[in-house]
Amino acid sequence: MLFKLSFKNMQKSIKDYAIYFLTLVLGVAIFYMFNSLDSQQAMLQVSQSQKEIIKLMISMLGMISVFVAIILGLLIVYANNFLINRRKKEFGIYMTLGMGKRQISKIILLETIFVGIISLAVGLIIGIFASQFMSIIVAKMFEANMNEFKFVFSRDACIKTCIYFGVMYIAVMFFNTMTVSRYKLINLLNAVKKNEEIKMRNPIISILVFFISASILGYAYWKVTADIRSMDKAVKLLPPILMGIGGTLGIFWSLSGFILRIVQIMKNIYLKGTNMFVLRQINNKINTTVISMSVICLMLFMTITILSSSLALRNTLERGLVEMTPVDINLYKTANLPESYINRFGNKVTYSKEQQEDSRITVEETLVNNGLDMKVLKDVIEIPIYATNELTLEKFFGSEIENIKRLYAMMNYSTPEEIVKISDYNKIAKLYGIEQYELNDDEYIVICNFDNIASLRNQVLSIGENIFTIAEKQYKSKYNECKNGFIEISTNHTNTGIILVPDSCALTEESKEKSFLVANYNAKTDKEIEKVEEIFSSDNSELLKRLSDKGLNITGISKISIMEASVGLATIVTFIAIYLGIIFLIASAAILALKQLTESSDNKQRYEILRKIGCDEKMINKALFRQIGIFFGIPLILAIIHSIFGIQFVLEMLSGLAEKKDLLPSIIATVIVMGIIYGAYFLATYFGSKNIIKEE
């Protein structure tokens, strides 16, 4: 009997449950997809070092899944509570018919099990199919080739999903039983009639709070963007974050009163059609939903910021990679090692005779001496990089140094600049396929591609008085700005500055700082390339063993290692961002939708009155559309404003890793994803509400 009753109830309230069910299914599907990543086909076909990255990613996703499960769990408990409260009258009738609370709990229990099992099953099926599709995207991200398509099912992910959601449903049952045990029959029967007292806020206080909150937000925005330099410790981020949360709460607390007051003054808008009604509807409800609106707004803010900046990060990394890795390998070592020196921690560091001698020969000589067959390399160019105390950062910045120290207190300004002779640089530039430069005898050029540092250097260069002396000869800058270029291959624009001087510059052998070798691998097929790569990177490489036995140190950066590290990094960040972003988005959209739908019984009466006093269906639908539209719109708009500053902050923090010009495509992608999910919830809510207010 109870079984039949609960099953009938489900059918009856299918409209109410639709959004709840949709959210559960989406939650299950996404949870499965991201937890099944490890067994996906693409993962089986990536290289060894990528496997390490994937391992890291899987373990990070695992941790994040716990967090996601908590969010989903809270969402489910919250949503369920809403639906139960909506059915108070039904339970009241059962109780007057002699049903005990225990039996009502049983009905709800059965319903929860029904909904749970069905949503889990449907969600898993969707998840399993969607993960096949995701596999293709993963393969593209890791640049693995997927020659054959194989259907993959992850048993582990499936079991994990079932356990996590099982626990959530048990929590829901527990909460439901608690809710039911607190019910009083009289309250249940009168649930529909209860006349909620409308809490009105003093308009003047509302306006005051609104402006105070807006100023707090403005200050927080300023703090994280224009004043970002003061954020040198993580702890200092806390005040702006708290201000952001407080400001958001304040805005929602006061917004509707504020808008109402403003519109009331504009009589021609206020006294037009159903405007007055719509505004009051919003004012009435937003007052009771300050906290949930704020939570939704902040979740949307995180979604937008996380999605946009992570996608921008990925785009920048990928574009940077192609540009910044024109050769297969860079090898360099420190030149002119002294017998000993005192490092900056005050410890004495000594070098052996062998180390000192080795530092005075070229990289190539060292390699050959230790048994490398130079035939594995081609296009070999080796240049010296100089440094002299006559030209340090401090000297370069000259009179501007105080200003710059204020901005970047942590930089070591007594470090000598790296100096390269123009013909040496041009040799490398020619191989890299980047711009070559010419110099007169008394000129120098600064090449730099790290945007923040470049703009600092430009400040100095634009004054045009920056002259320095090496070996009693004066040099002035050829250009009044830094030029683009680099020597060391890397993931992105990280060259903080190299000074190019004429070949005639009297740099002594003793001022040689580094020997720097660039080369391509003399290999054609992927297999051959990997073999050469192993000589310089594998743990079993004989060359590396010999060098380390002698205490010799050659630093190497290969294109492959850069690629893998950065593709891996980008992919981890992107995956986690998409995972979290979508979960936040679903959670906030679902809360909004459920709130609207469950309050539709109040709305129903009100819209019925409108109908009775002569509103036609068109006017009513328009009013409903605007009401729901504004409800979905307000948190989104504030979230977008937050994000404008949030994204700038993230870009600044990731300086160099993600660039502004990569933002547009990622913002477009974010808008599409958000538009689809948020829009779908909005439409579902609108049509659901429309049905409810139409019901007889």
Place this chain on the structure above:
Amino acid sequence: MEKILQVKNIEKYYGSKSNLTKAIDNISFDVNKGEFVGIMGASGSGKTTLLNTISTIDKVTSGHIIINEEDITKLKGNKLNRFRREELGFIFQDFNLLDTLTAYENIAIALTIQKVSSSEIDGKVNAIAEKLGIKEILKKYPYQVSGGQKQRIASARAIITNPKLVLADEPTGALDSKSARQLLENFEFLNQKLQATILMVTHDAFTASYANRILFIKDGKIFNELIKGNDTRKQFFEKIIEVQTLLGGDLNDVI
């Protein structure tokens, strides 16, 4: 006398052929401008159905209803909505005020949905509130005022649009006797001072005694008609009770 409402031979059937219920069985009557007409009958007599057909909420099976020279049985869709909005005023048993709106706004919304220009609204609302003695409570919400005041707000909303006909469905049904008396005096006021034409459905003899003319309905037909004429309200009330006795005791069992 100008005829505001003409009801001509209307019938309303419910159910299928095998189980036919005649809710209204060939009713005809007229209402003149400025009249205050009461319709009485027991529950199930068809009086609410009659009111619903006149108020365009329900459709007749046959016959014609002409309000202000327009046959409303022939109107459809948006025209019908507009007609309802512009020509009719409603006063409901449970007030039907919007709880989120102030008294002022509850009255004004009747005008705003008719697209009356916003500059006229303020004056009109204040004028009607003054006449009905609710000026002081215009800024209050429905939950802050008494039942009688709510009913007056609802009355103000019903007549602010200058409807040709005000329809009232059991207006005193939800009121205590003091508020009911106040409301009915209000109706008298609307009728005599503001020349509103009112058609009121009730089952309560006391309420009905405020009307000028009463139609008694039984089993979907007009059973009797009473005209107040020069009687005092007390005399009229006694006449009503007489007819009710004639109709059968069931009338008083309703509450």
